[in-house]
Amino acid sequence: MSDTHAQSVAFVRDTEIPSAPPPYAATGPVKWMRENLFATHANGALTLIALYVIWYVLSGAVPWIFNGLWNTSSLSECREVLDGTVGACFSVLTERWNQLLFGFQYPEEYYWRPTLAFLLLGVAAAPVLFFDLPRKMLAFTAIYPFVAYWLIWGGTMLTPIVAFLGVAAGAMVYKRFVTGSFALGFFGGIFAAFVVWNLGGFLISDTASDTAMLGAVPSRDLGGFMLNMMLGVTCVSLSIPIGIALALGRQSSMPLIKWICVVFIEFIRGVPLITLLFVASVMLAYFFPPESSLDLFLRVVIMITMFSGAYIAEVIRGGLAALPKGQYEAADSLGLDYAQAMRLIILPQALKISIPGIVNIAVGLFKDTTLVSVIGMFDIVGMIRGPILASTEWNGVYWELLGFASVLFFIVCYGISQYSQWLERRLATDHR
Amino acid sequence: MKKSVVIGALTAAGLSAGAAAASTLEDVKARGSLNCGVSTGLVGFSSPDANGTWQGFDVAVCRAVAAAVLGDPNAVEFVATTGKTRFTALASGEIDMLARNTTWTLSRDVDLKFTFVGVNYYDGQGFMVPKELNVSSAKELDGATVCIQTGTTTELNLADFFRANNINYEPVPVETNAEAQQQYLAGACDVYTTDASGLAATRAAFEAPDAHVLLPEIISKEPLGPLVRHGDDEWGDVVRWTLNALISAEELGVSSANVASLSESANPETPEINRMLGTEGNLGEMLGLNADWAAKAIGAVGNYGEIFAKNIGEETPVGLARGLNGQWEDGGLLYAPPFR
Numbered sequence: 001m002s003d004t005h006a007q008s009v010a011f012v013r014d015t016e017i018p019s020a021p022p023p024y025a026a027t028g029p030v031k032w033m034r035e036n037l038f039a040t041h042a043n044g045a046l047t048l049i050a051l052y053v054i055w056y057v058l059s060g061a062v063p064w065i066f067n068g069l070w071n072t073s074s075l076s077e078c079r080e081v082l083d084g085t086v087g088a089c090f091s092v093l094t095e096r097w098n099q100l101l102f103g104f105q106y107p108e109e110y111y112w113r114p115t116l117a118f119l120l121l122g123v124a125a126a127p128v129l130f131f132d133l134p135r136k137m138l139a140f141t142a143i144y145p146f147v148a149y150w151l152i153w154g155g156t157m158l159t160p161i162v163a164f165l166g167v168a169a170g171a172m173v174y175k176r177f178v179t180g181s182f183a184l185g186f187f188g189g190i191f192a193a194f195v196v197w198n199l200g201g202f203l204i205s206d207t208a209s210d211t212a213m214l215g216a217v218p219s220r221d222l223g224g225f226m227l228n229m230m231l232g233v234t235c236v237s238l239s240i241p242i243g244i245a246l247a248l249g250r251q252s253s254m255p256l257i258k259w260i261c262v263v264f265i266e267f268i269r270g271v272p273l274i275t276l277l278f279v280a281s282v283m284l285a286y287f288f289p290p291e292s293s294l295d296l297f298l299r300v301v302i303m304i305t306m307f308s309g310a311y312i313a314e315v316i317r318g319g320l321a322a323l324p325k326g327q328y329e330a331a332d333s334l335g336l337d338y339a340q341a342m343r344l345i346i347l348p349q350a351l352k353i354s355i356p357g358i359v360n361i362a363v364g365l366f367k368d369t370t371l372v373s374v375i376g377m378f379d380i381v382g383m384i385r386g387p388i389l390a391s392t393e394w395n396g397v398y399w400e401l402l403g404f405a406s407v408l409f410f411i412v413c414y415g416i417s418q419y420s421q422w423l424e425r426r427l428a429t430d431h432r
Numbered sequence: 433m434k435k436s437v438v439i440g441a442l443t444a445a446g447l448s449a450g451a452a453a454a455s456t457l458e459d460v461k462a463r464g465s466l467n468c469g470v471s472t473g474l475v476g477f478s479s480p481d482a483n484g485t486w487q488g489f490d491v492a493v494c495r496a497v498a499a500a501v502l503g504d505p506n507a508v509e510f511v512a513t514t515g516k517t518r519f520t521a522l523a524s525g526e527i528d529m530l531a532r533n534t535t536w537t538l539s540r541d542v543d544l545k546f547t548f549v550g551v552n553y554y555d556g557q558g559f560m561v562p563k564e565l566n567v568s569s570a571k572e573l574d575g576a577t578v579c580i581q582t583g584t585t586t587e588l589n590l591a592d593f594f595r596a597n598n599i600n601y602e603p604v605p606v607e608t609n610a611e612a613q614q615q616y617l618a619g620a621c622d623v624y625t626t627d628a629s630g631l632a633a634t635r636a637a638f639e640a641p642d643a644h645v646l647l648p649e650i651i652s653k654e655p656l657g658p659l660v661r662h663g664d665d666e667w668g669d670v671v672r673w674t675l676n677a678l679i680s681a682e683e684l685g686v687s688s689a690n691v692a693s694l695s696e697s698a699n700p701e702t703p704e705i706n707r708m709l710g711t712e713g714n715l716g717e718m719l720g721l722n723a724d725w726a727a728k729a730i731g732a733v734g735n736y737g738e739i740f741a742k743n744i745g746e747e748t749p750v751g752l753a754r755g756l757n758g759q760w761e762d763g764g765l766l767y768a769p770p771f772r
Contacts, residue, residue, distance in 0.1 A: 076749075079639055095482055104484035220511070282520040376472055376512045376521075386512065387480045389610070390473025392749045396637030398610060 064088050068400075074393035092394045093404055096383075100404065103223015103378045104387055110154070110217065114226050117151040120144060121233065129419060152230070155216035162200030166193040182338045183254070186245075219297035223378035225408055230297075231379075232366040232412075235304040239365070240358065242305060243312025244351075248342065250317060261313075268310035274371055276303040281375035300372055308365045315357035319350035352427050359420035363413045380405050456528050456660070456667035457501065457720055465507045468494035469527035472512040475633035476743050476750040477533050486510045489743040490531040493552055493658050493675060496729040497529065500674045500721060505732035519544055522661060529671050531658040533629075535585075545662040549672035552657050552736075554756040554765050556650035557589050558628035560635060563643050565622060570649040574599040579612045579621035581605075586626055589652040609634065627654055629744065629752060636749040670719055677708060677726040679768040681735035683759050684708070688734035695727040708771040715771060736766065 024030065038044040067087030071094060072078045078089035093100070102111060124144035127137035146160035170193030178185030222230070249261035268276075280299040323346060331341035351358075373382030384401045388394050394401075460466050470478040470490055478488035486494075486508075495505040511527050522530045523545070533555075534540070536548040561567050570593070580587050582605045594601050604621040606612040613634055616624040624631065628650060635641050658675065660668045681687070684705050686694055691709070694702075698711040706712035710723030719725065733739055740757065744750045758764025 075637070099480075099482075099484070104480045220509075278516070282517055282524075286520075286524050373472075374514060374516070376514050376517050378472075378512065382472065386471075386473030388473075390471075390475050390479035391481065392475055392479075392636070395475050395633065395749075396613070398614075 060086075070094050075396055076393075088400050089397055090400055092388065092397045092400055096388055096394070099224060099383055099388065100380055100401075101224045102226050103221065103383060105221035105223060105378075106217060106226070107215070107221075110215065113151045113154070113214065117148040118226075118229070120147065120151075129423075150214065152222070152226075153217055153219070154212060154214035156204060156212045158200075158204045162197060162204065165200065166196035169193060169196045178339050179337065183257070185339070219295045222297065224383055225380045225405075227372070227377065227379040228366070228369045228409075229412075231301065231304060231369040231372065234301055235308055235365055235369075236362045238301070238305045239308040239312050242309035243316055243358075244347070246309060246313035247316035247320060250313065251320060264306075265310045265313050268306055269314070273304070273307050273368055274374065276307055277371055277375050279303065296377070300375075300377070304365065304369070308361055311361050312358055315354045315361065316350060318357065319352075319354035320346065322353050323349055355420055355424055355427070359416060363416050366413060366416070367409060380408065456664045457670060460501055460528055464502065465509050466494065466498040466501065466529070467509045467511055467527045468497070469511050469513045469518055469521050469530040469532055470494065471532045472514055474533060475636070476629070476748065476752075478510075478531075487743070489553065489739060490533060490658075492733040492739040492743065493531045493678075494529070496678055496733045497671055497674045499732035500677075500725040500729040501670060503722070503728050505728075519546070522546065522659070525661075528667070529658055529660050533656045534659060536655045536657050536659075540659075546659045547662055547665075547668045548657050548659045549668055550657050550675045551655040551765075552675060553629065553655075555627045555629050555654035555656050556756075557586050557625060557652040557654065558631050558650050559647040560616070560624045560631045560644055561622060561647065563645050567645075567647065570647045570651070571597055571599065573601065573623060575601070576622040577602045577604050577620070579604045579606050579615050579624045581609070581612060581626060582607065584626075585652070590625055593649075593651040613637070629750070632744075632752050633750050636751060666720060670721065673719060674726075674729050676768040677729055677771075678733070678736045678739065679759075679766050680704075680708060680771060681726070681730045682737040683761070683766075683768065686730055686735060687738055688731055691727050691730045695724060704771055 021027070025034065037047040063086050065088060067082070067085060068090045069078050069081055069087060070090050072081060072089070072091040073095070075089055075092070078087075078091060082089075098108065098111065102114065106114070121144070123137075124141045127133045127135065127141055143164065146164045149163070150157060150160045170189040173192040174185045174189035176185070177188050246261050246265055249257050250265065252258045252261070277300065280303040281296060284294060284299055327345060327349065328341070331345040336344065370379055370381040372379050373385060376382075378386060384405060388401060389397070454462070470486065470488075473479045474488070474490075476489055478486060478490045480486050491510070494508050494510065498508045499505040511521060513521050513527070513530070513532055518530055518532050518534065519540075521527050530546075531552075533553070534548075535555075536551065540546055541548055559570050559573070561573075567573065573594075578590065578601050580590055580603050587603075590601070590603070601623075604615060606615055609626065609630065612624055612626070615621055617638070624634070626634075628646065631646055635644050635646070638644060658671055660671055681691075684702070686705060686709070694705060695709040695711055698706040703712065707715055709727045710716050710725065714723070716723040716725045722728075734742070737759075740752075740754065741747060744752045746753060754762070754764060756765050758766065760767040
């Protein structure tokens with residue numbers, strides 16, 4: 001066969017043809033564009049429309065931003081300098097940045113205190129967020145809330161110390177009794193903390209704050225983005241343990257606890273947050289005598305925490321329900337008591353499932369903190385809508401101020417969302 | 433109120449209502465500061481400046497009362513209230529008085545159980561149109577599109593006005609003043625209507641204020657004034673007569689510049705000034721205040737005319753004319769009862 005074949009072929013090529021470059025239209029950016037942007041007539045049209053929209057937005061926004069003014073003293077001066085050309089008036093940010101960040105009443109010489117508290121927040125949150133860090137750092141996390149309270153509000157040092165002792169006493173009582181009965185330990189701990197706080201309250205004289213190392217700042221003077229951060233961080237970190245407790249309580253076999261939790265969750269979820277805030281600012285004032293009224297900041301924290309606690313409880317209940325029954329039975333068969341079973345086996349799995357839901361609520365909650373502006377608190381939106389836009393110099397500056405607020409919120413919310421994605425990847429133990 | 437957050441929270445429930453029984457005047461004196469409710473921000477009327485100090489027309493009333501009662505115009509805790517929280521803040525005792533461009537109406541006075549102690553600004557609903565429309569009276573607005581904030585009394589006033597004059601209009605509902613500003617400038621409506629002082633402030637923020645005119649018609653009555661709770665008439669008298677002192681001072685020619693020399697000794701030619709400034713008679717004692725209460729108030733913030741000129745008068749960006757808010761001798765409505 002090979003002979004006949006050899007005679008029938010006039011020329012045998014003994015080297016391979018060098019591969020020619022692909023046609024121009026089938027490679028590089030042209031190919032990419034043909035495949036991704038202009039694959040069909042409809043796609044091509046959409047691409048052109050999208051390009052036009054992008055150009056339209058940028059042609060307006062870019063000169064507006066780069067032509068912006070940063071050091072005039074009023075909007076009318078901005079307009080004079082710009083003289084009809086397009087340009088932003090960012091001067092409002094340079095003049096009022098301290099009001100946007102700290103509110104207009106926080107004493108200027110104390111700005112370092114919330115700033116330091118903010119930096120320390122990073123140190124305190126790090127071991128909770130990134131569990132590869134040394135566990136010893138958690139000790140600082142435990143005392144951070146009291147340090148931050150002292151830094152921001154100032155006043156006598158005894159207040160945060162008593163508060164800390166109360167929490168410590170509660171934890172000790174919990175540890176002591178939890179082996180006997182989880183409920184006894186849990187409620188005994190809460191009770192012990194209250195006893196210590198009440199006793200401690202008598203130790204602190206009303207004038208103790210006047211001579212304190214850090215000058216006292218009343219809650220009414222807090223404001224700006226600082227207030228949003230404080231409300232967001234406090235309420236998220238308080239509502240997660242409360243949410244866990246409510247979710248476990250709802251599954252409890254004790255009817256009283258179960259029904260208290262069910263009624264609480266269903267009631268709070270059935271009421272809009274804004275209603276709760278109005279109750280906090282308006283209704284509670286009727287219930288207390290004028291001189292002993294609860295601090296407004298605290299009232300708002302309680303309401304927002306209750307609100308997000310109820311939502312987080314439902315998310316965690318979803319996580320609990322997703323666990324196979326075998327996990328509960330496995331814990332029982334090992335002879336673990338309720339607290340151990342929850343802590344070692346059930347919750348680590350249930351919380352992992354619940355992460356996206358919890359983060360979702362945390363992001364929503366953080367943005368909901370701007371709602372406090374409707375009850376007369378000067379958070380960043382309250383500062384913009386009230387004092388700054390009502391000043392004769394800056395009345396009429398909308399885009400620059402609200403844009404600045406959105407940038408701040410975007411940074412924080414995007415950060416939270418990126419962290420949660422990292423956490424999900426890090427905790428992924430299932431086989432894919 | 434010195435109770436700290438944590439402890440305050442825990443002990444609040446246990447505290448009894450011991451302090452609530454005393455009168456407001458005694459409370460204020462004991463506390464050493466006046467809790468005064470103001471707007472969260474309204475151009476010219478109340479807003480904090482770059483240093484965080486409250487400024488404005490309503491704020492001046494608070495400062496005058498603090499100066500009269502406590503001798504110090506800065507002894508005021510300003511409590512910012514929104515349109516929704518203002519009445520409960522006053523009723524619950526969180527604030528001692530409210531000076532927040534609040535219209536005096538029968539239901540607020542009677543049903544909500546407040547006492548309006550007087551009027552510090554006579555407002556009314558007006559119209560703003562672009563100059564190029566060449567409209568000189570609201571009655572020429574037949575067929576116009578009108579930007580109007582929904583859910584306010586201005587909406588009802590507008591309907592009444594157009595029906596009474598038998599002309600038509602097309603409403604463009606907007607939610608807030610900021611939105612109205614944008615809609616009006618974008619040409620979505622020919623006319624914008626709201627309170628005249630608000631229109632003036634809005635126009636002041638425009639890029640070209642001169643291209644817009646306020647029409648002469650004022651179609652509603654909006655007397656704005658400070659108010660206190662029912663049931664404490666002594667305190668109501670203090671606030672009422674502080675306001676009257678500011679108004680009388682302008683009428684009698686007492687200003688922040690000359691109040692110090694006028695109150696040094698009684699001048700036999702001006703008995704009413706003497707009685708007001710406490711160099712003669714015992715009017716201050718009757719109110720439960722020091723004899724120099726009015727002198728302190730006027731010295732701190734100036735007389736009514738000075739307050740008006742400084743915050744919302746024609747020299748300021750808000751640029752309001754005195755109009756109805758002139759003294760009765762000049763054809764205005766300000767008519768303070770005599771100091772006698």
